[in-house]
Amino acid sequence: MAQTAGAVEERIGDGIAWIGVPSDAASHLTPALRAELLAALSRAEADGSVACIVLTGSGSGFSEGEDPASFEAPHAAPTPAELCLRVERCAKPVIAALHGRVLGTGAELALAAHYRIAAPGTRFGLPEVVLGLPPSAGATQRLPRLVGAAAALEILLSGRPVDLGATPPRGLVDHIAAGPLEEEARAFCAELRAEGLGPRPTALRRDGLADPMAYQQAVAARRAEAATSHNPARPEIVAAVEAAQLLPFASGLDFEEDAFETCRDSEPGRALRAVAAAERAALAARVPGPLGPRRIAVLGDGPLAVPLVQALLPVPASVDWGCPAPEALHAGVVQIRDRLEAARSSGALGDDEAELHLSRLRIGTPADMAGEAELVLLAGPGQEGVAVAPGASRLVAFPGPVTGVGLRFAPSPVAARLVEVIAGPEAGAAGIAEAEALALRMGSVSIRVTSSGESVGGRLFDACCRAADALVDMGQSPFAIDAACRDWGWRRGPFLRRDQMGLSRLGAQTRAAGAVNWASDLAAEGRTGRDAGAGFYDWTGAGAPAASAEVEALLAARRPAAEPWPAARLRLLLIGAMANEGARMLGSGMLHRASDLDLVALQVLDLPRWRGGPMHVALRLGARAVREALAGVAHPDRAFWTPHPLWDDLVTSRAAQWPEG
CATH class of the missing domain: 3.90.226.10 (2-enoyl-CoA Hydratase; Chain A, domain 1)
Known part of the structure; x- marks a missing residue:
């Protein structure tokens, strides 16, 4: 029956x-x-x-x-x-x-x-x-x-x-x-x-x-x-x-x-569930697309090429690397072999897996490698004019302008748990679907970003640095700011993080009139970061950072002194500024879900998962409290600190969630 x-x-x-x-x-x-x-x-x-x-x-x-x-x-x-x-x-x-x-x-x-x-x-x-x-x-x-x-x-x-x-x-x-x-x-x-x-x-x-x-x-x-x-x-x-x-x-x-x-009912529990929900939402938003190409070409050299090729080797597809410089191609293959051998020696890869990954790799000139590929990834500039096979998609993987579809990896292709799929002004649904399918095959969560090449990760990092520098402008110590982050569970605050990256590369970050890019100023003094032994911090031979008396003296000479603020206020303004930047991205349509920015923050800024990202934390702190804190900042960079109108909507409607685009 x-x-x-x-x-x-x-x-x-x-x-x-x-x-x-x-x-x-x-x-x-x-x-x-x-x-x-x-x-x-x-x-x-x-x-x-x-x-x-x-x-x-x-x-x-x-x-x-x-x-x-x-x-x-x-x-x-x-x-x-x-x-x-x-x-x-x-x-x-x-x-x-x-x-x-x-x-x-x-x-x-x-x-x-x-x-x-x-x-x-x-x-x-x-x-x-x-x-x-x-x-x-x-x-x-x-x-x-x-x-x-x-x-x-x-x-x-x-x-x-x-x-x-x-x-x-x-x-x-x-x-x-x-x-x-x-x-x-x-x-x-x-x-x-x-x-x-x-x-x-x-x-x-x-x-x-x-x-x-x-x-x-x-x-x-x-x-x-x-x-x-x-x-x-x-x-x-x-x-x-x-x-x-x-x-x-x-x-x-x-x-x-x-x-x-x-x-x-615990705050860490709420944050962990919010992050998991953000990942589910990102997966659910993918455009239905193909299972993925059988042959992928990576074109170009530069710092992105080797990690991108390495990240693609576990994908069940042939990987063709086209590089215009034979010496860079040879050195890159040696580097990939060494990395696979290290993974095999550590047990992260089995012997058969390592051999299988390497067997998928083919190398040659960009023109030869692009000719048979179904999907072409541009790992560096100068390859845009290389002819591709009819019907093949071309994705821009390096920072720069995007008219069609681009990819941005966080933190790098090899370790990427998140990929930004950049939908440029001429992006089509098929190209977006192919990029999202590739991210899935690489084991990454993808989020879609509408821009002409600007990434959420880059913009969020800039906002974090801009806010941290403004706090220094207002008399606060960079070491106290980092300590406030560290005590909260954020191991690498904005000044330690920049030292580790190298300060010379951060001079392009713009500041308003009357505001200072302190990374650029220190680099001009010869303090270019960890590799130089001195940046915001003094770096010992063992690689450990120590608060620098020289930097404290330099800051004291260039901006007014102020009473130290409580750690909670420093964190509120730093997180609030990043959430405010997220609100701008939502308002402009660059970002479609606030939770996507939180996912990017976890990867790009290494925020602790058990705290959640800036958009989640800002709501937990209270929209009214964050809006008032931002509005109360007395700093020349008013355009940056002025609360976005979305804060008003959250306060007046008492909404518990950010709007979705």
């Missing part, structure tokens, strides 16, 4: 009730779906013809759990914890037949089942820690009862899924399917019935608690690691796993629930 109740698929046959959990991208474990699952479970339990109940995913996976956006409010009834308890307390054996992705509360549902079988390639994970949250449906109590503290904490604290078909932790899975999953589940149920085996609640399992000493040692080791983390979930997860050994199961569930609420 087959029956469909809402979104849940139900069928009964041969003594088995099959309950299908929807697992497509739009089918999260919502309150409505949880209610449907509870009702289906009750029907199966009450049906006298049913001996076993099998939970299975009705799509490409078992379940990816809840929509992360739902974590912003308390769980609506029935909660995931209530669903899992009901599964665990079922009077008939419940078997979770797992395939595809089994994540979050979907994984917790699997843990609540009495038995688990899995198809090869099944990915099981509890990624809530990435959002600054512990699990909320009993995973911290059930998982260690099955696999012990060490294995449970590895899964819970890493947030990375494990392959259940490869080497799953002992005790997590009862059977790995060798054939079709439904047939294997049917045979597993027959075996249970033949052996007279009934429900086996995970709450009563003691396998993972069998060695109390090893359990405590694993907890102690992870507690020491978690104690220094700014992610509020990490110490709470360790404490909850310890509670699984020390407390009755029901008390452990209460402990986990309290930990979840504490983390959900």
Whole structure:
């Protein structure tokens, strides 16, 4: 008999009730779906013809759990914890037949089942820690009862899924399917019935608690690691796993629930979820496009070429590097070989991977390399006139004017977690889609920027430096400004960061009349940054920065003295100025989502993820407070400090979110 109740698929046959959990991208474990699952479970339990109940995913996976956006409010009834308890307390054996992705509360549902079988390639994970949250449906109590503290904490604290078909932790899975999953589940149920085996609640399992000493040692080791983390979930997860050994199961569930609420309401937790939401929004905004070209050409030399070629080698495509200077081409290939060898030696790449990456590379003149490529990336100026194959796209990857489509990597192509896709005045949808598809294949999040070549990262960095220099103009110490950033978790403030970059290259940053570009002034004095041993800081032979008395004297001679401001005020003005620049980008249409600027800030400025970016922080500080602080700045650069009208809209409408373009 087959029956469909809402979104849940139900069928009964041969003594088995099959309950299908929807697992497509739009089918999260919502309150409505949880209610449907509870009702289906009750029907199966009450049906006298049913001996076993099998939970299975009705799509490409078992379940990816809840929509992360739902974590912003308390769980609506029935909660995931209530669903899992009901599964665990079922009077008939419940078997979770797992395939595809089994994540979050979907994984917790699997843990609540009495038995688990899995198809090869099944990915099981509890990624809530990435959002600054512990699990909320009993995973911290059930998982260690099955696999012990060490294995449970590895899964819970890493947030990375494990392959259940490869080497799953002992005790997590009862059977790995060798054939079709439904047939294997049917045979597993027959075996249970033949052996007279009934429900086996995970709450009563003691396998993972069998060695109390090893359990405590694993907890102690992870507690020491978690104690220094700014992610509020990490110490709470360790404490909850310890509670699984020390407390009755029901008390452990209460402990986990309290930990979840504490983390959900914490500022770091809010920031981590905001960043994750920004990444999801950026991925969702991609233009549907091709899977990607089979042959990519990189044209040009200069500082961008080698890292760009290296970053493309892991992409499953042939990479042709065309360089007009044979000596630069040779040196670049040697550099790429050395980097791949270093990655292989460190274990970051396997021997076969390193060879495969290098086998994809072909080198020659720009004209020869561009002739067969489906996608051409310009890594430096002077290559714009090279002829490309008919139908091939041409993307500008180096800083400069963009009429079509450009790419900007943050912080560099090799380490880029984010790519700005610059849509110039003549950009077409196909070119944008191709650029976004390439970014995805490179493992990066892409954001779309409407400009003639200016990047969000460049503009944001300039705004940060401009604001920091203005604070110095007003009598504040660059070392106090950096210390205010460092104490907040931002390890490299604007002056330390510029020293590390080199001050000579920053002289082009413009300032208004009466304002000073202090990087340019120090460079003119011979203090050009870390490599020279002196910039804003004095750099010792060991490479450690020290506040410079010479710089303090130079500043005192060139601008009026002032009472030191509190660190909170310095941070408010610095972050407020960057958010104000973000508001200008939103207002002009250069940027379409405020959260995109936050993603750029995390990469370009190395802001701490657990604080969020300037746009998020500004809203947490309060739109009125930020607007008034900006308006109250007495500095010659009024155009820079004047609050953008979007602040007025936020204050008068009491909006909690920036508008989207």
